[in-house]
Amino acid sequence: MLDRFGTGLKDAVKKLAGKSVIDKAAVDELVRDLQRVLIQSDVNVKLVMELTTTIKKRSLEEEPPKGMGAREHVLRIVYEELVHLMGEEVDVRLESQTILMAGLQGSGKTTTTGKLARYFQRKGLRVGVICADVFRPGAYDQLTTLCQKVNVPCYGEPGETDAVGIVTRGMEELAGTEVLIIDTQGRHALEDELIEEIIALNELSSATHRWLVIDAALGQQAREQARRFHEAIDIDGVIITKMDGTAKGGGALSAVAETGSGIVFVGSGETIEDLERFDPDGFISRLLGMGDLRALIERA
Amino acid sequence: VRTLLKDREVHISEKKIEGPLQELEIILLENDVALQTVDAISTQMRSELTGSTKKIGSSIDNMVMDALRDALLDVLGEGFSLTSYISTHDHPVKVLFTGVNGAGKTTTIAKVAAYLKAEGYSVVIGSGDTFRAGANEQMKTHADRVGVKVIRHQEGADPSAVLYDAVEYAKAHDIDVVLADTAGRFHNRANLMNQLAKIKRVFKPDIVAYVDEAVAGNDAVIRAEEFNNAVGTDVVVLTKADMDTKGGAAISIAHTIGRPIMFLGTGQEYTNIIPFEPETLVSDLLGDE
Ligand SMILES: Nc1nc2c(ncn2[C@@H]2O[C@H](COP(=O)(O)OP(=O)(O)OP(=O)(O)O)[C@@H](O)[C@H]2O)c(=O)[nH]1
Ligand SMILES: Nc1nc2c(ncn2[C@@H]2O[C@H](COP(=O)(O)OP(=O)(O)OP(=O)(O)O)[C@@H](O)[C@H]2O)c(=O)[nH]1
Ligand SMILES: [Mg+2]
Ligand SMILES: [Mg+2]
Numbered sequence A: 001m002l003d004r005f006g007t008g009l010k011d012a013v014k015k016l017a018g019k020s021v022i023d024k025a026a027v028d029e030l031v032r033d034l035q036r037v038l039i040q041s042d043v044n045v046k047l048v049m050e051l052t053t054t055i056k057k058r059s060l061e062e063e064p065p066k067g068m069g070a071r072e073h074v075l076r077i078v079y080e081e082l083v084h085l086m087g088e089e090v091d092v093r094l095e096s097q098t099i100l101m102a103g104l105q106g107s108g109k110t111t112t113t114g115k116l117a118r119y120f121q122r123k124g125l126r127v128g129v130i131c132a133d134v135f136r137p138g139a140y141d142q143l144t145t146l147c148q149k150v151n152v153p154c155y156g157e158p159g160e161t162d163a164v165g166i167v168t169r170g171m172e173e174l175a176g177t178e179v180l181i182i183d184t185q186g187r188h189a190l191e192d193e194l195i196e197e198i199i200a201l202n203e204l205s206s207a208t209h210r211w212l213v214i215d216a217a218l219g220q221q222a223r224e225q226a227r228r229f230h231e232a233i234d235i236d237g238v239i240i241t242k243m244d245g246t247a248k249g250g251g252a253l254s255a256v257a258e259t260g261s262g263i264v265f266v267g268s269g270e271t272i273e274d275l276e277r278f279d280p281d282g283f284i285s286r287l288l289g290m291g292d293l294r295a296l297i298e299r300a
Numbered sequence B: 001v002r003t004l005l006k007d008r009e010v011h012i013s014e015k016k017i018e019g020p021l022q023e024l025e026i027i028l029l030e031n032d033v034a035l036q037t038v039d040a041i042s043t044q045m046r047s048e049l050t051g052s053t054k055k056i057g058s059s060i061d062n063m064v065m066d067a068l069r070d071a072l073l074d075v076l077g078e079g080f081s082l083t084s085y086i087s088t089h090d091h092p093v094k095v096l097f098t099g100v101n102g103a104g105k106t107t108t109i110a111k112v113a114a115y116l117k118a119e120g121y122s123v124v125i126g127s128g129d130t131f132r133a134g135a136n137e138q139m140k141t142h143a144d145r146v147g148v149k150v151i152r153h154q155e156g157a158d159p160s161a162v163l164y165d166a167v168e169y170a171k172a173h174d175i176d177v178v179l180a181d182t183a184g185r186f187h188n189r190a191n192l193m194n195q196l197a198k199i200k201r202v203f204k205p206d207i208v209a210y211v212d213e214a215v216a217g218n219d220a221v222i223r224a225e226e227f228n229n230a231v232g233t234d235v236v237v238l239t240k241a242d243m244d245t246k247g248g249a250a251i252s253i254a255h256t257i258g259r260p261i262m263f264l265g266t267g268q269e270y271t272n273i274i275p276f277e278p279e280t281l282v283s284d285l286l287g288d289e
Helices: A004-017 A024-040 A043-059 A070-085 A111-120 A140-149 A163-173 A190-206 A223-234 A252-260 A280-288 A293-299 B002-007 B013-028 B034-048 B058-078 B082-087 B105-118 B133-144 B161-171 B189-203 B219-231 B248-257 B278-285
Strands: A099-104 A126-133 A179-183 A209-215 A237-239 A263-265 A275-277 B007-009 B053-055 B093-098 B122-125 B149-151 B177-178 B207-213 B235-239 B262-263 B274-275
Touching: A004 A024, A004 A070, A004 B058, A004 B105, A024 A070, A024 A280, A024 B034, A024 B278, A043 A070, A043 A252, A043 B013, A070 A252, A070 A280, A070 A293, A099 A111, A099 A190, A099 A223, A111 A126, A111 A140, A111 A179, A111 A263, A111 A275, A126 A140, A126 A163, A126 A252, A126 B058, A140 B133, A163 A179, A179 A190, A179 B013, A179 B149, A179 B207, A190 A223, A209 A223, A223 A252, A237 B053, A252 B189, A280 A293, B007 B262, B013 B034, B034 B058, B034 B248, B058 B248, B058 B278, B082 B105, B093 B105, B105 B133, B105 B177, B105 B235, B105 B262, B105 B274, B122 B161, B122 B219, B149 B161, B161 B177, B161 B189, B207 B219, B207 B248, B235 B248, B248 B262, B248 B278
Parallel strands: A099 A179, A099 A209, A126 A179, A209 A237, A237 A263, B093 B177, B093 B207, B122 B149, B122 B177, B207 B235, B235 B262
Antiparallel strands: A263 A275, B007 B053, B262 B274
């Protein structure tokens, strides 16, 4: 099923490998195929155009390093630019910190909050969680159920409508914890009052990190939504959720580009254990629907 | 007269439509119509337009645009009126909501319940998500707020049994409509899709409503197809249309499974649900004034 769409770039790379000269026509063809694959993976169309313009320019203008063939040179440029697209490498410090969760409705913030609590707890840190979602019915039940499974304290005030008040009191209550994670309600770029709310929560909590949670299936909107969140609270990391489905997560890359950050974690299932650190090479393989591009370059 | 008419028309070459067609392709892609869908629509338009004639003086751009509008309306079809369906079928009418995680199923059910109540129908909800933490509480709170009875079991219970009970309740109390929630699931999880098939066998829905988000990108095509293959889809609901999106996913899904779109979800309030209008969506998408 997936192969039906995934062969595009593999064929293109094969075609490239079979060519004796790598001229403009060959690069154009590769770039066109790359554009299609990236757009199909939901990377923002404008971003794809920028990226492929750079690849084209570099491929035609840069001299291959001594001893490197033209083909290998072009593939290496593609690989480098894709790695660049993945953003900064984000290191997760095992020290005291406050993490503010942000994102669109239903993106996976609450589930990921539970997973992060589990992650830091496993690393031997004292973790506490605050439910600052005052809107979604059952939000507190959802988060406490997740936290109870791993014995992490969860502060919340079901029925209260002032998120700022909850976080103020929650921070006092959970003063002894090392890693504090604040779950917030879903919101989007056009909801001004909610954007104001998360600005207030960020200021109040002096959060060490503000992580934007992005559904792997999110399409072209990712860029604009991320821009607005970044403008509001200075996003310093992106989490991609629902990577256990068939979506490719290209939207998260648009968010990375917009926020100048990187991908911190990847969610790959509904249970509290389904959280992984980000692996750029694995992600690129999936994005392109082909095996390890780096290994392929080494063989080129 | 005949020759005169001929003189005023010119044949359209593939070369001439290529430019405008490519521009429109980009517009569709930037609005989340899946690449595969854009390819299919564009191929069809290319073959229909090439060799056709146009009046001297009319612009190719307008002509291609009009053809695209027609093609999109054709893909979207007529929409689906739930109230017409209910008024012409035996009660209780049973609607099963399916879809991937977080798409908006539970919220949509609350909105549909409120909508049907306002239309004068009685409704019961079956809380068929017995899996996700907090799902029962979420459905219960929504149901209380819109003033509708909800049937639920313990977390971890068999969802088919809950929905069976909801139908029994509706029959015993002369309720018009049963709305059945299900846990979100991914189409590539065979066991969960089998469970959904079992739910369908037990609940015997009149309508299977597949819920997805208007902001979904290319995956919308894959999952719509897989859900349709596994349990069938009768109508589609597209949520989160308020997220500054033009709803390209509607085109992708309708093109892939050929099912009508019933409602658009346009926010988190119970009133934020509108019966789908194809013309409005196409105008938005193509940036009409
Ligand atoms: N399969 C899968 N499901 C996930 C993953 N992350 C979250 N989910 C599911 O996605 C749905 C939405 O997740 P939530 O954590 O409630 O999302 P949220 O962002 O907190 O939602 P709101 O608070 O309503 O904005 C739930 O059904 C989760 O179980 C994941 O990595 N894989
Ligand atoms: N902005 C907006 N948010 C919506 C809309 N519909 C649902 N939501 C929100 O999206 C989030 C997820 O909605 P749910 O109804 O819980 O989704 P679900 O498909 O039942 O999720 P699972 O049961 O976890 O798979 C909630 O925060 C809803 O309030 C909509 O039309 N617009
Ligand atoms: Mg939440
Ligand atoms: Mg639900």
